[in-house]
Amino acid sequence: MTQVELVEVVKRYKEVLAVDHVSLTIHDQEFLVLLGPSGCGKSTILRMIAGLEPISSGEIYIEGQLVNYKAPKERNVAMVFQNYALYPHMMVQENIGFSLKLAGQARASVSDKVAEVARALQLEALLRRLPGQLSGGQRQRVALGRAIIRNPSVFLMDEPLSNLDAALRVQTRSELLKLHERLQATVVYVTHDQVEAMTMGHRIVVMNRGIIQQVGPPQDVYDMPVNLFVAGFLGSPSINLFKGRLERHDQGWLFSNSWLRLLLAEEFGARLAALDQDPRGEVTLGIRPEDLGLAASGVEADFYGEVHFLEPVGSDKYVSLRVGEEELMLRTAPRLTLQKGQQIGLTLAWSRLHLFDAAGRNLFADSRAAVAEVASR
Amino acid sequence: MAVPHPQVRPASVRLEIEQAERRSRRRRALRLVLSYALLLLACAVAIFPFFYILSLSFKQSTALVTYPPQWIPNPPYYGNYTTLLFEKPFLRWGLNTLIVAGSVTLIKLLIDTMAGYAFAKLEFPFKEQLFLFILATMMIPFAATLIPTFLIVRELKLQNSYLGLILPALASPIGIFMMRQFIESLPTDLENAARMDGCSEFAIYWRIILPLIQPALVVLGIFTFMTQWTAFVWPLVITNTDEMRVLTVGLASLKGQWVTDWGLVAAGSVLIMLPITILFIFFQRYFIAASLAGAIKE
Numbered sequence: 001m002t003q004v005e006l007v008e009v010v011k012r013y014k015e016v017l018a019v020d021h022v023s024l025t026i027h028d029q030e031f032l033v034l035l036g037p038s039g040c041g042k043s044t045i046l047r048m049i050a051g052l053e054p055i056s057s058g059e060i061y062i063e064g065q066l067v068n069y070k071a072p073k074e075r076n077v078a079m080v081f082q083n084y085a086l087y088p089h090m091m092v093q094e095n096i097g098f099s100l101k102l103a104g105q106a107r108a109s110v111s112d113k114v115a116e117v118a119r120a121l122q123l124e125a126l127l128r129r130l131p132g133q134l135s136g137g138q139r140q141r142v143a144l145g146r147a148i149i150r151n152p153s154v155f156l157m158d159e160p161l162s163n164l165d166a167a168l169r170v171q172t173r174s175e176l177l178k179l180h181e182r183l184q185a186t187v188v189y190v191t192h193d194q195v196e197a198m199t200m201g202h203r204i205v206v207m208n209r210g211i212i213q214q215v216g217p218p219q220d221v222y223d224m225p226v227n228l229f230v231a232g233f234l235g236s237p238s239i240n241l242f243k244g245r246l247e248r249h250d251q252g253w254l255f256s257n258s259w260l261r262l263l264l265a266e267e268f269g270a271r272l273a274a275l276d277q278d279p280r281g282e283v284t285l286g287i288r289p290e291d292l293g294l295a296a297s298g299v300e301a302d303f304y305g306e307v308h309f310l311e312p313v314g315s316d317k318y319v320s321l322r323v324g325e326e327e328l329m330l331r332t333a334p335r336l337t338l339q340k341g342q343q344i345g346l347t348l349a350w351s352r353l354h355l356f357d358a359a360g361r362n363l364f365a366d367s368r369a370a371v372a373e374v375a376s377r
Numbered sequence: 378m379a380v381p382h383p384q385v386r387p388a389s390v391r392l393e394i395e396q397a398e399r400r401s402r403r404r405r406a407l408r409l410v411l412s413y414a415l416l417l418l419a420c421a422v423a424i425f426p427f428f429y430i431l432s433l434s435f436k437q438s439t440a441l442v443t444y445p446p447q448w449i450p451n452p453p454y455y456g457n458y459t460t461l462l463f464e465k466p467f468l469r470w471g472l473n474t475l476i477v478a479g480s481v482t483l484i485k486l487l488i489d490t491m492a493g494y495a496f497a498k499l500e501f502p503f504k505e506q507l508f509l510f511i512l513a514t515m516m517i518p519f520a521a522t523l524i525p526t527f528l529i530v531r532e533l534k535l536q537n538s539y540l541g542l543i544l545p546a547l548a549s550p551i552g553i554f555m556m557r558q559f560i561e562s563l564p565t566d567l568e569n570a571a572r573m574d575g576c577s578e579f580a581i582y583w584r585i586i587l588p589l590i591q592p593a594l595v596v597l598g599i600f601t602f603m604t605q606w607t608a609f610v611w612p613l614v615i616t617n618t619d620e621m622r623v624l625t626v627g628l629a630s631l632k633g634q635w636v637t638d639w640g641l642v643a644a645g646s647v648l649i650m651l652p653i654t655i656l657f658i659f660f661q662r663y664f665i666a667a668s669l670a671g672a673i674k675e
Contacts, residue, residue, distance in 0.1 A: 073575035085566035
């Protein structure tokens with residue numbers, strides 16, 4: 001069932017196009033994550049769904065109803081703000097129960113519901129405190145409680161974890177997921193943190209400059225980014241990108257630029273041959289750090305690089321390599337010993353390499369599928 | 378790095394440390410004494426005029442010119458106060474002043490906060506221009522508008538009336554400016570949260586904004602009240618009957634053309650200052666809060 005639907009939604013601030021003809025369908029009980037760099041329009045979309053921001057053109061439907069002209073309170077949505085936006089002069093219980101009180105519910109019924117929500121969020125001991133007396137994590141839970149108590153059809157969350165410290169963020173992330181499961185709610189979640197997006201979203205929507213770049217399950221988007229932007233935005237350390245020319249060479253394919261001549265494996269050639277379009281010409285080769293491997297002894301390396309510096313992060317070790325004029329990142333096992341300046345042979349996971357055309361589109365991405373996803377409202 | 382235990386340090390080093398400590402303690406004490414002396418002096422200068430008036434108010438006019446002056450009248454003379462309260466319409470003037478200053482303060486707080494909220498948070502056409510225009514009116518001196526205002530109020534037949542005293546005082550933009558600055562500093566997400574919770578625009582103003590700008594309200598309230606309490610020129614111009622006079626004008630009327638009972642005037646001054654002083658003492662913590670607002674991160 002469709003819960004929220006955006007049709008050709010545009011937001012224009014004078015000369016700036018903040019949201020550019022966005023169409024998007026959010027299903028019932030879905031956890032949808034809007035992901036993108038700051039200023040990409042993701043928060044604007046959230047605020048337009050909430051009704052806090054008028055839309056320049058297009059339509060927004062919630063539960064099948066056109067809400068373009070409805071006030072925020074009539075849309076049956078609740079929002080959790082980045083800075084929580086708790087009312088500083090009200091106690092926790094008043095903060096949570098404020099919407100019910102405004103709706104004219106009896107005091108007894110409000111306090112019953114507040115107690116119930118407080119129990120679910122472990123806020124019972126804090127009900128008579130002011131927001132200023134709470135820690136960041138507690139404030140965050142109060143903000144959630146304020147949203148939950150209204151029993152909305154959609155939860156809108158605007159970077160709700162970004163003000164928490166790292167450890168608390170991880171903990172709250174899983175608590176949010178549990179909460180989502182228990183409430184069976186529809187959630188639209190805005191973040192610029194790809195880890196949050198990957199771990200929480202049923203589907204993620206990657207945005208840039210007001211335009212939806214790609215929509216899909218997190219792993220699919222990671223494995224098959226439709227363009228250079230998505231490829232570069234997802235993944236840490238980020239994908240290695242090399243510009244060059246792709247040509248036919250004897251029986252196979254050759255990728256070359258001023259510092260690298262790479263004879264592409266047969267396996268990769270088969271993928272190229274299956275394409276509808278002729279891939280020859282200016283291209284960008286994309287290699288994720290984990291798709292690069294050290295050549296085992298006795299195996300012929302695809303190419304060679306020189307160890308430039310090492311970044312151990314505990315669970316992995318990132319190796320920065322120099323290949324010709326370019327630098328490239330490799331993710332290896334943490335306890336591998338490598339020396340700075342050492343020459344090492346590298347192998348490629350050919351089945352997972354990406355190739356982007358001159359316009360930045362991934363040649364292997366099923367563009368029709370991606371487009372269909374965007375347009376299916 | 379391991380720090381050696383004080384006991385293990387050689388005696389010479391210990392002595393040196395002790396001496397340095399003593400020196401620094403002495404310096405600190407000296408600085409304290411000096412700063413207290415300076416502050417006491419400043420206090421004396423500031424308080425002297427008040428003390429002088431207070432002293433005058435308890436003296437008979439004949440005792441005013443004695444030399445050397447008697448700073449603390451003994452026995453104190455209460456006649457000035459009884460004359461003022463029971464023979465002159467001083468209480469009536471006080472009531473007038475209270476009505477005018479109180480109404481102006483309440484109405485101004487309402488108008489200024491509403492306008493401040495609109496200018497700070499709402500979007501409407503020509504907002505910036507309108508605000509600049511309002512600010513520009515601050516540059517027109519009171520003296521320049523005195524006569525036009527008088528003519529308008531006279532045409533409206535509001536001379537010698539409370540309305541005539543109250544209405545012109547409401548048109549002052551400084552409060553709007555102050556409230557706008559204060560309200561602008563509140564996070565917009567707070568209003569958005571209230572909007573999501575179901576607040577109307579007025580409910581946001583009433584239930585969210587007003588409680589949060591309480592310190593600013595108190596400051597603006599006291600400023601306005603004080604300005605009205607001590608206002609002189611406008612009440613002098615627009616009232617000419619004894620019943621409609623306010624305290625300041627009434628006080629001035631105690632001065633005769635040839636003879637002035639300074640003891641009586643001093644007693645009047647003391648009585649005028651009293652409520653304002655009490656008000657200030659009562660609310661001073663808000664003053665400090667308002668002047669510190671924004672200085673430290675919440």
